[in-house]
Amino acid sequence: MEVTETWYLVLSALLFSIGLVGLLVRRNPLIMFMCVELMLNSVNISFVAFSGALDDIAGRTAVFFVLVVAAAEVVVGLSLVVALMRRRPTLTADDLTALKG
Amino acid sequence: MIDLVVFLISGAIVLGGALGVILATHPVRAALSLIASFFGVAVLFVIQEAHFLALVQVVVYAGAIVVLFLFVIMLLGVDSTEDLSIEPLAGQRGLAIGIGAVTLLLILGGLFLSGPGGDDGAVALTGQPSRTRALDLPIDADGRPGGDVDLLADDLFSRNLLAVQATALLLTIATVGAVVLVRNRGAEDLVVDEPGTASG
Numbered sequence: 153m154e155v156t157e158t159w160y161l162v163l164s165a166l167l168f169s170i171g172l173v174g175l176l177v178r179r180n181p182l183i184m185f186m187c188v189e190l191m192l193n194s195v196n197i198s199f200v201a202f203s204g205a206l207d208d209i210a211g212r213t214a215v216f217f218v219l220v221v222a223a224a225e226v227v228v229g230l231s232l233v234v235a236l237m238r239r240r241p242t243l244t245a246d247d248l249t250a251l252k253g
Numbered sequence: 254m255i256d257l258v259v260f261l262i263s264g265a266i267v268l269g270g271a272l273g274v275i276l277a278t279h280p281v282r283a284a285l286s287l288i289a290s291f292f293g294v295a296v297l298f299v300i301q302e303a304h305f306l307a308l309v310q311v312v313v314y315a316g317a318i319v320v321l322f323l324f325v326i327m328l329l330g331v332d333s334t335e336d337l338s339i340e341p342l343a344g345q346r347g348l349a350i351g352i353g354a355v356t357l358l359l360i361l362g363g364l365f366l367s368g369p370g371g372d373d374g375a376v377a378l379t380g381q382p383s384r385t386r387a388l389d390l391p392i393d394a395d396g397r398p399g400g401d402v403d404l405l406a407d408d409l410f411s412r413n414l415l416a417v418q419a420t421a422l423l424l425t426i427a428t429v430g431a432v433v434l435v436r437n438r439g440a441e442d443l444v445v446d447e448p449g450t451a452s453g
Contacts (some may be wrong), residue, residue: 153289155256160297161364167271167290169357174275176349180335184276184289186448189318193294196310200303209408212401216409217305217314220420221257224427230325231431237329248343 160201167194179244181236185229192222259300267293278334284319290371291315305402 171190178184204213213238273286291314298307340346
């Protein structure tokens with residue numbers, strides 16, 4: 153049985169949905185960032201699958217840029233978490249209802 | 254056949270790791286599940302001949318990003334488990350799972366119900382096929398496809414040169430932003446007890 157790109161796209165859809173549910177359910181900002189990473193990874197899977205199916209290098213180039221943006225996002229997000237934890241003893245997203253410090 | 258076996262095993266690792274992330278009560282366990290999921294994705298890249306991307310996936314994602322997560326978890330205290338049985342907002346969880354299921358059905362519907370893909374849309378919009386550069390992986394002496402790093406570098410530094418430079422700017426801004434955000438504002442008030450100026 154041949155593994156076609158449809159298999160990869162179904163796996164990517166499943167991974168994206170799991171990440172989305174986790175992002176909506178969990179309240180710890182660290183875990184929410186991890187779920188965003190899962191969603192970015194699912195997009196990477198489908199980029200590489202399309203790159204192979206359409207015989208085009210552009211999909212793999214896009215994965216490269218997604219990776220860089222994910223790294224930048226994690227750096228800024230985690231520094232936000234550290235800055236917030238200095239002011240509040242507990243860390244849940246529900247407490248952060250105002251932009252005031 | 255071997256592709257199918259590898260795909261099923263690594264796909265199970267990817268999805269199991271993802272479920273581990275969203276079901277773990279302890280942030281460290283979630284981070285370790287995330288590593289498992291990233292390694293599964295790297296294996297999926299390898300069986301699609303994307304060797305360089307698999308390497309970068311392991312080094313950057315499973316290495317740098319997850320270590321950064323673990324570092325912050327350790328910095329903020331590792332004892333902060335979350336009791337998942339409490340649902341603070343009534344109906345939040347059901348609604349979230351519903352939204353996730355609808356998203357999954359929409360994606361799968363678009364995947365299986367849409368017509369065969371092709372360049373028709375791109376031709377209608379731009380007048381030319383969307384093909385940018387063919388993915389002709391080099392064949393080495395043993396008849397196996399070689400690495401994709403040459404093709405990737407060629408595409409990155411010719412067609413996407415401006416985007417690469419924008420990426421450099423983005424990373425610089427992110428680094429400066431992180432430094433500004435975690436800077437200790439109380440540092441100005443700190444009295445530094447330098448040797449030599451100490452009185453008494």
